Amino acid sequence: MKRPKPATLALFTLAMVGSSCASAQDDPKATEQWAPVPKVVAPGVKEQAPPSDAIVLFDGRDLAGWEASKDHSPARWNVHDGVVTVDKTTGNIQTRQHFRDYQLHLEWQIPKDITGEGQARGNSGVFLASTGPGDEGYEIQIMDSWENKTYVNGQAASVYKQAAPLVNAARRPGEWQSYDIVWTAPVFAADGSVKSPAYVTLFHNGVLVQNHTQLTGETFYIGKPKYKPYSDAPIKLQAHGDHSQPISFRNIWVRPLD
Numbered sequence: 001m002k003r004p005k006p007a008t009l010a011l012f013t014l015a016m017v018g019s020s021c022a023s024a025q026d027d028p029k030a031t032e033q034w035a036p037v038p039k040v041v042a043p044g045v046k047e048q049a050p051p052s053d054a055i056v057l058f059d060g061r062d063l064a065g066w067e068a069s070k071d072h073s074p075a076r077w078n079v080h081d082g083v084v085t086v087d088k089t090t091g092n093i094q095t096r097q098h099f100r101d102y103q104l105h106l107e108w109q110i111p112k113d114i115t116g117e118g119q120a121r122g123n124s125g126v127f128l129a130s131t132g133p134g135d136e137g138y139e140i141q142i143m144d145s146w147e148n149k150t151y152v153n154g155q156a157a158s159v160y161k162q163a164a165p166l167v168n169a170a171r172r173p174g175e176w177q178s179y180d181i182v183w184t185a186p187v188f189a190a191d192g193s194v195k196s197p198a199y200v201t202l203f204h205n206g207v208l209v210q211n212h213t214q215l216t217g218e219t220f221y222i223g224k225p226k227y228k229p230y231s232d233a234p235i236k237l238q239a240h241g242d243h244s245q246p247i248s249f250r251n252i253w254v255r256p257l258d
Contacts, residue, residue, distance in 0.1 A: 048105065048178065050253035057095055057235070058084060058252040066093045069236055070133050077239075083109070086124060086239045086246035094130050094234035101257040104128070104181040104235065110144045111245040112174025118150045119143065122173070123240040124247050125160060128183045128200065130236035131218065131228055137236060138198060139219040140179065142247065145170035157204040160219045165202075165209035176250070177205055182257075186215075188229040197227075 039053075050056055057065050060082035066075035069092040077093060078085040110122040122144040127137035138159070145156035145168055152164035157179070171177050184199040202210035217225030237249065 048107070048251060050105070050251075051255065054105075054253040054255050055097070056253045058249065060250060063093070065096055067096050068092070069094045069130060083248045083250040085248040086237075088239045088246060091239050092130075092236055093239070094127075094236040096234070098232040098234055099129075099254065099256055100185045100232045102183055103255040103257060104183065104252075105178065105254075106252040107176050107178045107250050108142055109176050109248045109250075110146075110173040111247065114144055114173045114245055117148060119154060121148050122245070122247050123238075125238040125240070126179065126181075127219070127236035127238065128181065129185060129198075129230065129233035131230045131233050136218055136228070137233070138183075138200070138215060139238070140181065140200070140202060142179075142238075144173055146172050157202060157209040159200060159210065159213060159215060161221070162215060162219070162225055163210065163213045165204065166211065167207060167209060169204040169207035169209055171205060179204060180206075185232075185258075186227060188227075192229045194227050 060079075062079060063075040063077060063084065066077075067073060068075055068090060075093040076090045077087045104126075106126060108124070114122050116122075122142075124142040125139045126142060127139050130137040141154060141156055141158045141160045143150075143154075143156050148155075152158065153161055155165065155168065156170050156177075157165035157168075180203040182201040186198040187195040189195050198215040199212050200210050200215065201208075201212050215225065217227040219225065235254065239246070
C-alpha cells in the first residue's frame with residue numbers, strides 16, 4: 001500500500017481541523033451552557049417585598065434580630081405601626097448576625113416637619129460592616145438631602161467622607177426612601193494587609209448613585225479612611241447625636257452572597 005506523503009498528510013490534517021472549527025463556529029449549541037443550573041429564587045409578591053432566600057432583619061413587629069452596639073444588650077428603639085424609630089438615648093443598634101458579602105434593602109423616612117440644616121437635619125447612617133462598639137465601620141450616609149446644602153461626601157447616599165453620590169435622588173421629608181446596596185467586603189492577608197479592597201454599589205430610590213465604588217478604608221469623622229482587618233461583621237444603624245427629630249426605618253432584609 002502506498003503511504004501518503006508527509007506534506008499531503010499535513011494538508012489533510014489542517015483541512016479536518018479547519019472543518020471542525022468551522023462547524024463549531026456555525027453551531028449555536030457550541031456556546032450554550034447547561035450547568036450548573038442556578039437555584040430558583042422567587043421575587044417578592046409585592047413591590048420591595050423580600051425575595052424567598054432573604055433574611056428578614058426587620059418585618060415591622062420586633063427587633064429580635066438586633067442588639068445595642070455598645071454592650072450587645074437587646075435593641076430598644078421604638079417599634080410602632082410597622083416601623084422602627086431611632087431612640088437616641090440608647091445609641092446605635094446592629095444585627096446579631098454577622099455577614100460578609102451581601103445584598104441589602106432598607107427603607108427610611110425623614111420626619112415631615114424636620115428642622116435644622118446641613119448635617120443636623122435627620123442625620124443617621126447604615127454601617128455595612130460594624131467592626132467596633134463606636135462608629136467604626138463603613139458608612140452609607142442617611143439624612144435629608146432635599147434642598148439641604150452640606151458637603152457632598154456627607155449628603156444622603158454618600159460613602160461618608162469618601163465618595164459623593166453620582167446624583168441626588170432624595171425625596172421630600174415625610175416620604176419613604178429606599179436603599180438597595182450590594183456590598184463586597186474587603187479581603188485581608190494573614191499579616192493584616194489588604195488583598196482586595198471593599199466595593200459598594202448603591203441604588204437610592206431606584207437610581208444608581210454608587211457604581212461599584214472602591215473604598216479606601218473605614219469611616220472616620222476626623223482623618224482619612226483606613227482599613228482594619230476583620231472576617232465578618234454585623235450591619236449597624238446609627239442613632240446620630242444631632243437635635244433634629246429621629247428618623248424611622250422599615251422593610252429591612254439581606255441576602256448573603258458568600
